[in-house]
Amino acid sequence: MNYHIMTLFPEMMEKCLGESIIGRALRAGLISVDIVNIRDHADPGRKGRVDDYPFGGGAGMVMQAGPIDRAYQSIRAGLDHDPRVIYLTPQGRVFDQPMARELAAEEDLVFLCGHYEGVDERIIEKIVTDNVSIGDYVLTGGELPALVMIDAISRMVPGVLSNAESGEEESFSDGLLEYPQYTRPADYQGMKVPDILLSGDHAKVAAWRREQSLLRTRERRPDLLK
Ligand code: SAM
Numbered sequence: 656m657n658y659h660i661m662t663l664f665p666e667m668m669e670k671c672l673g674e675s676i677i678g679r680a681l682r683a684g685l686i687s688v689d690i691v692n693i694r695d696h697a698d699p700g701r702k703g704r705v706d707d708y709p710f711g712g713g714a715g716m717v718m719q720a721g722p723i724d725r726a727y728q729s730i731r732a733g734l735d736h737d738p739r740v741i742y743l744t745p746q747g748r749v750f751d752q753p754m755a756r757e758l759a760a761e762e763d764l765v766f767l768c769g770h771y772e773g774v775d776e777r778i779i780e781k782i783v784t785d786n787v788s789i790g791d792y793v794l795t796g797g798e799l800p801a802l803v804m805i806d807a808i809s810r811m812v813p814g815v816l817s818n819a820e821s822g823e824e825e826s827f828s829d830g831l832l833e834y835p836q837y838t839r840p841a842d843y844q845g846m847k848v849p850d851i852l853l854s855g856d857h858a859k860v861a862a863w864r865r866e867q868s869l870l871r872t873r874e875r876r877p878d879l880l881k
Pocket residue numbers: 742743744745746767768769770771772773774787788789790791792793794795796797798800
């Protein structure tokens with residue numbers, strides 16, 4: 656999986672992606688990240704500025720099409736196919752686990768992180784294949800949404816999670832929320848771990864977990880049971 660990220664804040668992306676499980680996957684070569692600074696493709700004479708006033712008036716600035724187009728062409732020149740290009744936008748389809756699984760099968764994914772009032776609509780029409788939102792709220796930029804997506808997608812790339820970290824039983828893997836988890840000590844300030852988890856009876860533990868998953872999903876996310 657090769658991620659290509661078009662952003663105005665490359666350092667923010669570098670810092671976050673170098674840590675923890677994603678950092679380990681990068682060092683192991685299971686995923687790669689190519690960060691393209693859109694400012695490097697600014698119009699000549701604009702000294703790295705890539706935004707301008709919105710036609711028709713209104714508050715805020717809009718990212719210009721040209722610098723994004725050139726940033727994208729610099730990525731496309733290194734590939735032998737047209738990749739999926741994801742524009743992070745509150746106006747997109749809401750990201751979820753099935754989408755993470757589907758995108759993990761791609762060889763290359765390009766992310767376009769917007770800022771200010773967003774990007775010129777014409778560049779969306781020209782290069783974007785998927786408009787994706789991470790939820791019904793508005794953030795200042797597309798960097799955090801891209802990081803959220805890269806984290807969730809990378810977990811689905813074979814080898815990124817070790818067996819011990821396996822995501823097979825996690826929330827959403829079977830359409831339900833995960834059962835409650837406990838670790839030592841068995842008695843924490845008088846709060847005891849359910850006896851069944853200490854019984855050593857694997858079938859009973861599995862049945863209890865399944866029941867807890869269903870109860871928890873019904874209580875917290877009844878929409879998932881539909
Ligand atoms: N004016 C835009 C609108 O109303 O749809 C919002 C622009 S927002 C302030 C700036 C940038 O943040 C967007 O271009 C997008 O890249 C990113 N962004 C904000 N909220 C997001 C969300 N919920 N999901 C994905 N990206 C988001």
